[in-house]
Amino acid sequence: MSRVRRTPVVSTVTFAAVMFLWIPIALVVLFSFHSTGSLTFPFRGFSLRWYREVLGSEEVQRAALNSLTIALASTVSTVLLGTLAAYGLSRTRSRWRPAVAVLFFVPLTLPGLFLGISLLVFFREAKASLSLVTVTIAHLVYVLPYFLLIARAALDRLDPVLDEVAADLGATRWQTFRRVTLPQVWPVLVGAGLLSFALSFDEFIITFFVIGPDSTLPMYIFSQLRRTVDPQINAIATLLLATVIALFAVTFLVTVRASSSRRRLALTDLTGGGA
């Protein structure tokens, strides 16, 4: 098969863009290992002192634990509610379908600033004090539509005949879902769940308005950024980056192996597979 001829312009732009994306991040990682507090060249040697400081800080530990709790809680709820909702939207013949689909689209198009402020105002009026619970609720409604978009695209790609066959053979809807649908889509659901986790773990724009006195890792970075700029932030950033990449690698391997070559988690799944 002959390959499409690529123009040098496209290759050059791609190369430059990848450099643009990674050079600043690579510098952050590099200077997290700096032996001095300087964040610029010349590089004066490696040291783990900033990691020791960060990992030893109680404030960071508490923030990390909060971030983890919120991300786990909102991801588990998102996967459960989102899978149900995606299944309903993809199988229904109801005339209400477009209205429900649009409802789930609203948080995707609404800038985080407005989602954050309107939730702040809402919790004020409801006399609910701001806490990790309000943050989890905010993350849930922010992340759920992304999960839904991906899950729905995966469900829509399935052959509907399989459902009918299962029904003809006397399977209940739950049995069909459990034995026919789920085995085909679970790698995508796991991938989408992971994306939900990563989105929640990194969320700042909305969290800022609904968090109250507690802290999360992004909130901690924000407060540090306002005070000083020192390699501690580099160390936290590097740890976050390593965590997310490791999570992705593990999920990718697990889903690819488990689903053999049948249905692999693809990059396009992240965006709801085309369209």
Add this chain to the structure above:
Amino acid sequence: MSKAQRQSRLDPLWSSLPAAALVGFFVLVPLAIFAVYSILTSRLFEVSGPVTTRNFSDALRSNLNRSLSRNSAEIGLLAAVFSVGLALPMAFWMRHGAKRARAIVMFAVVASFMTGYLVRIYAFRTVLGTSGVINTVLLRLGIVDHPVEALLFSRISVTVALVHIFLPYATITLFAAMAPLSTSYLEAAEDLGANARQRWSRLIAPIMFAPALSTFVLVFVLSASDYVTPQFLGGTNGATIGTQVQVAFTGAGDFGAGAAVSMLMLVAFMICYAVGVGVPRLLGLGRLRFMS
């Protein structure tokens, strides 16, 4: 009647109810309250009756708001132009590039998509600052004799960081949208004697117009409403309408004014979305479908 038959009477849409109720209750209701705030009289960290249109007339008359909105629009437009402008060739390359390099680029894009939002803002602060990497390198090389301050605390630095934030997202979206643009089409175009420019204008552009425009609008809206990047990278010239709204709710306590400005922004954004959906339809490019 068997269990299966009984079940099939209940429409599957019911299983969407819990999630729909949640989103309705925690998104639509809060938005409605937020909208009501914009027509109430504002006191310090408080709103109350009577109903008034003053928040809106003040917001529209304010010169500060006007110049901040202009800043936001400029930042948003530039960020959208560069994000989509870079994402299109990247997405194309990811579909049709050399196999091994393609995997590396894909990984680079997805991994940077997962890199923290504040981390990227921070990265540009350390790169562009007066004692940042670019300035110290320029000084050492003797190209400049004092640090270039314009690199940081300007609209340029805000835009550069926003492009960094939204480029991976734009690339992944456009990559997915390129699915119908199969190799066989490009080969056919080539066999028929189309040169690179003709391939872009006759084949790629019509297919990619609608997804590129919707990505453009989304990046514009998200960049123009961003309130964190300008705080850290914008300086005084880079302040935006988003930072103004944030301050109204967290610092100044003028809820009515903040809500009115927000509602005006929302209307402007909705017009943008309508244009993003409407223009491809008017041009007959909204529903292009090819067999792939």
